[in-house]
Amino acid sequence: MRRLATRDLGRAHEAPQRAAWHNLPMPTVAEFKIEYRQILDPKGELVARLPAFAEDPQEVLTMYRAMTCERVFDAKAVNLQRTGQLGTYASALGHEATHIGVGAAMRPEDVLAPVYREIGTQLWRGVTMTEVLTYWGGDERGNDFARPRHDFAWCVPIATQTLHAAGAAMAFKIRKEPRCALAYIGDGGTSEGAFYEAINLAGVRALPVVFVIVNNGWAISVPVALQTAARTLAQKAVAAGIAGVQVDGNDVFAVREVVSEALARARAGAGPCLIEALTYRLSDHTTSDDAARYRSADEVKAAWALEPLIRVREYLKRSGRWSETLEQELIRDCARAVDAAVSEYLKGAKPSTDAMFDYLFADLPPHLREQRATARKYATKGSGH
């Protein structure tokens, strides 16, 4: 084996004397800055120009109602899990501004690639509460949305959905349809290779796709500081050559405005955008998790002061369009809608064992017909025919 003696190494360093390269003036070849957008501060004060959509008070009320309903639904879902009537559930508590802002910015013909927490966006787009409960209740029929038929289903394998959104956008581009895809991803998800592949593809082919990173600070027990050394997640757009922006994810006005602008650009052929929505996971990761094991109560308490509903309520009150009576009425309305969905969900029959086979292929191969018969024979209680 050839060994390099220390002497040899020493000689290799004896290069001709030149000025050290780092002392020479260097041209800057790239620079970036990341814009942060906020319109309503945590107290409900306007800190930027009111967006056009918010000039219509009805529009603001509609968004506020949707945010409230998401929260009421969410609390009920957690409760159903705690009482053994639902499987593991990923609470959306604290994410309502992002979810509703995104929902309101999208057009019905756009396509959503969610992760598993963005219930508010899905409800806004027409997925029903019963469908949400059916899925988290352990039944694939919950994925078979009555509408929107073209949206993707929940996506548990982290970050994989970002490539689906890029692919959907590619389909729109090839067919010259004025539609956009929008993928959600979490802060933890930005560590996955698939995320970089998706933003890279989107950039290089100028696809009509928008990526929304919901940075809620935590990937189960891992804080965002252990995911990346980058100052923002939005700046990851720079490496992909696409637009990147950070937004207050607890501010429904700002989220809707930023996402609307991104979708408009994408629809016009000006390429994709990466949006980092800063929010906070006020709940455990899922009902299987106990966040008290790894984060302080003080941190959570501080986050509650920034939560997204307060500021819209304050804004509405200040403009004379809200009162405690209206608030109570709204909560009652939401609870009624949720209760109706829950009883529909609870009435749903267990799927038959055939369901395991009937949707695997367009035409079921013979060996699976045999297995389907075996499964019928050994069906457990309630899943027979």
Next chain:
Amino acid sequence: MAHGWEMEHDDSVVVIGQDVGVNGGVFRATQGLQARFGKDRVQDTPLAEATIAGMSVGMAAQGLKPVAEIQFMGFLYPALDQIVNHLSRMRYRTRGRLTCPVVIRTPHGGGIHAPEHHSESTETMLCHIPGIRVVCPSSPARAYGLLLAAIRDPDPVIFLEPARLYRAMRQEVIDDGRALPLDHCFILREGRDVTIVTWGAMTIETLRAVSELEAQGVSAELIDLATLSPIDAETILASVAKTGRLVIVHEAARNVGVGAEIAAIVAEHGLYDLHAPIQRVTGYDTVMPLFKLEHDYIPGVQRIVDAVQLTLAD
């Protein structure tokens, strides 16, 4: 517990994965280790499975012994590139110059009411990869002994931890640092009439079936495969030579399952010992369903009993 013992006795052992630190793993398998051994030796990685597998290759090639956790088997797939192309063949490619003494632990199987992609049993994909061992314990005591053996092994081991057993079974385990042998089956029950081979959480239903068969006058020998690759053919063949009948039970899908390999081994080397065709009782060749149907997917006691009776009918 096995982690703790081995970290105490071998400085090169490092635990990595998602939520393995402060949180102690989502199934609490690494609980307390970070407080005990510090943040260098017990690391929360970024949320990326390819990162976990790839960094394990790098760490191991340079002298550490990573014990990596992949949170659920359904999330293992981004790591397969590293497992197939590097982890399993580093020793082979470099003619033994660089090696990968890595353990990748991941929960295995369903039956715990979990969300989508959390109930996979796709061990057959791993068993097909040359150069790695695939191990699946059937009890806490076996998990302790086999995990120690896996960490001490000079080559990569994928360690499948049956999720149903995390919760279903409580057992006193003696923390004495004693490993159990890899590449060996364990005979859980001795019997005369039929050999049943299974592994992991399916030992629960199979043991119940064995009791029921006993009540029906059938003496079944139950073998816990434990190391799924490479298979301990000798123990299985010796048992089949004694009983003349073989039933293989696994939760994973039937098509090209590990059961097919066992059946092929017996067909090649023990065909003339058989009094009846080999039977397989397996998961169906479909996607592991969401939890409303998971117990319709996982083979039940009656299916096992019926399959055994089929080998006895003549």
